[in-house]
Amino acid sequence: MADLSYLFVQRDAGSSVYTAVAKYLQTREDKSWKKVPRDSTRFNLMLGDRNKLPYSKLGQIRGLTQVVNYYRGSDVICRKASLVRTLKDYCEEKKLHMFEWMPTSFVIYPPCDQEVVVIGEEKFVRQRRSRSDERDQLKKCAEREPHVIWIAKSSNGAKGDGIQISSDVGSLVQMVDSQRKAYVIQRYIDSPLLLSGGRKFDIRCWVLIDATYTIYLYREGVLRTASEEYEPDRLDHLTAHLTNHALQQELSENFGKYEVGNEMFYDEFDSFLQDKYGVGLAAAILPQIRSIVKTCLGIVQSKLNTTGLDFWSFQLLGFDFMVDNDLKVWLLEVNGAPACAQKLLSSLVQSLVETAIDPLFVPYGQVQYGPNLFDQI
Template sequence: MVHDEPVKEGSEQDGSSNPEAKFSFFVGPGNNSELVRKTLERRPWWELGKEDDPDLNLKWLQVRQRSVAEWVRRMGNKQYLNHLDGLTCIGRKNELYFNLKAYCEKEKINVHEIAPPTFVISVGEACPEYVEFCRVCKQLENKARGQGASEKSAKVVKSNEKAGKGEGATSSDNHSDNLSAASTDEPSSDSASRTASSSKNASKASLKSPGKSSHSKMSRGDAISNINTAGERNIWIVKPTNNNRGNGIRVFRGFNDVDAHLKKKQAGSQVIVQKYIERPLLYKGRKFDIRCLVLVDNNMSIYVYRRFYLRTSSAMYNPENVQDLFVHLTNYAVQKKKKKGKPERELDEDEMDEEDEAMEEGNNLSMDELTAFLAEEGYRMDANGILARIQEIVVLVFQAVWKKLNPLREKNTFEIFGWDFLLDEEMNVWLIEVNTNPYIGCSSQLLRTIFTGMLEGAVRKCIDPFFPPPRGRSLDEVEEVDGSDMWDKVYPAEPNKDKK
């Protein structure tokens, strides 16, 4: 028997006086289901059951199937499922953006300091988002032409000064001033001062926190101008609203290429068009992103796993080359396809290629490796400072979807999410997307360590308190796993124990 509230091990109320009594579970195939199974089988009172057994105590599936969810809902506290209801509000890129944007406007928070400026475009329809995207692209292209002309004029001035042509220098200066005055998209003085300051002087205190902002309703065009690391090449990344593993993502430069791509899409479909951060922080010349694991338990308490990891690209970063996705996408599902001389070859999900070029094992780096790299490069920021900012963003996003996620507040469901963040060269942390059913394949020893500890900790938080060991057995029998104690509760906030 399972309970709505945690119970003590071997207590009279658990009804498990039989030491041979066992709970049963089923783990659906895929995404390293073997690791999930081994985590549960560390507990001698759990055993593998059959998928169609109506008396299963736990179903661990890759997706929340409607029929299964309805059955679990009828079963109440007798059966648990590893997926919350209402996941689209955060797992689909279009809904995530709209929910976050609406919440930030309500709370007077600048959404463009959390996620890159984004457009959700409905293909082949009268779409205000498309009209606004056209306007912003034209604005950026005009700005780029103006800056190009200004740079050309500046070169003429410098050349004339060297040649002693005073009149030419004066004329060129006037022309440059006119171009500058004509620009409607000139960065603000705040933006200019940020550009002048070295990003390597960043500290934990300098990370932008999602507080109240006077720019909460800033247009996306102005936001792009204020984001130094958005760059000047007018590069955009286009994504499907609901795919994962890098499927369907393309990178384009300029409006015409994006528009041509959109015209090939099925009418009525929605796509995400997001400003590409052209100046990301690079690791040894290559792009990377951060994958952070987040847990929501059956009481809607939110935990962030203390060990995030980096996913690195196999190709040197080159913003001029928008066709090569190995440069721009750091998903393991994408990077594992980059094989020496055989780019078309695909590996099995957790297979590692011993013949590939020497990069990081599995294209992964740890927090410690990131901290060491930042120190070596002269940055004052470390991985723990980045994690603190990530935790702030996680709480804010959940507040934005609080009423939509698990709206019935079911007490027999929980969820593990994979959150992706980008770090730019000014040490800003950008939310990219939120993934349900995140990858837990052991493509490197680092990931094996992280995922083994993460899963053990998740089971201790979400399963053990409600499926206690039978009388005569104890959780002390369960093998200790490194990292199982690294789920940090971030919401609701833990009370300050120092306060009296």
């Protein structure tokens, strides 16, 4: 009897989410999927690392439907510098003011080499940059508001690596010039909404784009919380300012003191908002998040469009937000390969497969699903 299974390859370990997707497909009771070696050319689904996917090899077998777990070109919003550039270019083209939910941001590039400039009989050596950056605009902005605090973040950094916070713009630019990668220097949100113990947090939301570019927001989210009380006058106290899990776990003795794994979930956050402000998450925060997500993904849709290609794409994104003490939501960054809180992983994976994969490859048998927690926005 012919094997009717759909075939998938797992080219790289990839994110924890897609590792869990691979396991889920192999253990689901309908037995519709079969894993084949990573170098196979005949497959329906490719799961891999977004930076190592062989897009040119997709869609080569006539009559074979293929889908891959990343949209090619998603770096236009998944790298910090590219996100800033993309939003600025759009606003400039449309003659709009910059979006109010994006902190004032400038892209700074380090020098890439040197050039000799001759003026009369004098020779000068100056640093030449890989492309024009925004250091002059940043310095002018800082001169107008000398007491503003700024945060410098590597364009492709992770786990809090290389982040510096300072009101001295000159020192931040000097730091960037000693690096080999682009940085975003951004106005620091110095009036954050604080949890019990006066602690900062950010919100990770999971967003799914399916093969038809329909956008879904996962119904649950997680607050990544700080271990220490927020101290605006101590900018070097990283565990009070940066909520990254890896950094908190490595540097703070208080990691896990307030929340298990420094993670708070929506139900508890909703109760906090109700008690403090008399308004809940659904009314105060989520409408802002949905609006920001739709705007960002609408702007880049033409850059990610797969129309005319011989394969399909879908992608899970991690949108990170901060909330200030006026309950205003700010976009921090977009992660192209987000991890998921362990508590939510199994339901997120099941919902992802049901939303993005099953419509393209209808299961052969009955599947006992749990609730699908992706809502279209």
